[in-house]
Amino acid sequence: MKNVSGGLPVVCGCEVRGRQWIKGEHGYFAGSIGTGGGGSSGGAKAEKGLDKSEKDDIIKESSDNLIEITQKSIDSIPECTAFSSKELNQKVTEKCKEILTDLKNDKVGTEETVSIKLSSLESEKQKGELGEGAVKVISFDEPFVSIHNHPSGETFSGRDIDKFAYDDNHVAMCVIGNNGKMYVLQKKPDYGWTKFAMESFDIQYKADYAEKVLNGAENYGFEYHKK
Numbered sequence: 001m002k003n004v005s006g007g008l009p010v011v012c013g014c015e016v017r018g019r020q021w022i023k024g025e026h027g028y029f030a031g032s033i034g035t036g037g038g039g040s041s042g043g044a045k046a047e048k049g050l051d052k053s054e055k056d057d058i059i060k061e062s063s064d065n066l067i068e069i070t071q072k073s074i075d076s077i078p079e080c081t082a083f084s085s086k087e088l089n090q091k092v093t094e095k096c097k098e099i100l101t102d103l104k105n106d107k108v109g110t111e112e113t114v115s116i117k118l119s120s121l122e123s124e125k126q127k128g129e130l131g132e133g134a135v136k137v138i139s140f141d142e143p144f145v146s147i148h149n150h151p152s153g154e155t156f157s158g159r160d161i162d163k164f165a166y167d168d169n170h171v172a173m174c175v176i177g178n179n180g181k182m183y184v185l186q187k188k189p190d191y192g193w194t195k196f197a198m199e200s201f202d203i204q205y206k207a208d209y210a211e212k213v214l215n216g217a218e219n220y221g222f223e224y225h226k227k
């Protein structure tokens with residue numbers, strides 16, 4: 001197993017973005033959105049028990065239930081139909097297949113992430129490092145869709161939702177399970193992260209945070225698709 005990126009630094013812009021989110025706002029979430037690496041950001045997240053990592057931008061799934069990727073699971077990946085753009089649906093489907101294909105011969109549990117720019121459908125990808133297999137969303141300063149695999153085959157984690165919810169350029173997040181299941185979370189046109197922050201405040205630190213947000217996706221300004 002090796003890192004396909006050839007040792008390039010992870011292109012995640014979320015530390016910078018974290019500061020941008022907070023700037024000019026009421027500091028409502030200043031302690032929990034964090035500014036990446038800021039000492040005060042880890043505590044609140046860690047209490048949620050959603051992930052062992054203190055880093056806000058890592059989206060590695062913390063599950064012990066690891067599914068091996070087989071050709072059958074790759075062949076079973078459904079066509080994405082979450083978007084109004086046929087080209088984007090095709091691109092997402094293609095990239096989901098590419099991710100599982102890239103990881104098929106790696107240690108079970110390794111993750112890979114791809115981000116696609118909406119303007120050009122150009123994409124970048126990053127495979128998790130040897131050992132930990134951790135990935136970070138690759139952020140762009142323009143609208144983009146991210147995809148990453150979940151070795152458990154399960155849906156979005158609370159950390160995924162937070163990573164997605166607080167970046168305005170992150171218009172949709174897609175998870176592809178190692179079993180071929182596809183999950184897409186998309187922001188509706190009237191979505192606003194400050195509104196989301198207020199509406200999800202009461203469930204923020206609960207163990208069923210992700211489940212609650214996904215079950216009530218429409219009320220939180222999201223569209224949730226699973227196939």
Ligand SMILES: [Zn+2]
Nearest residue numbers: 059061157160
């Ligand atoms: Zn995830």
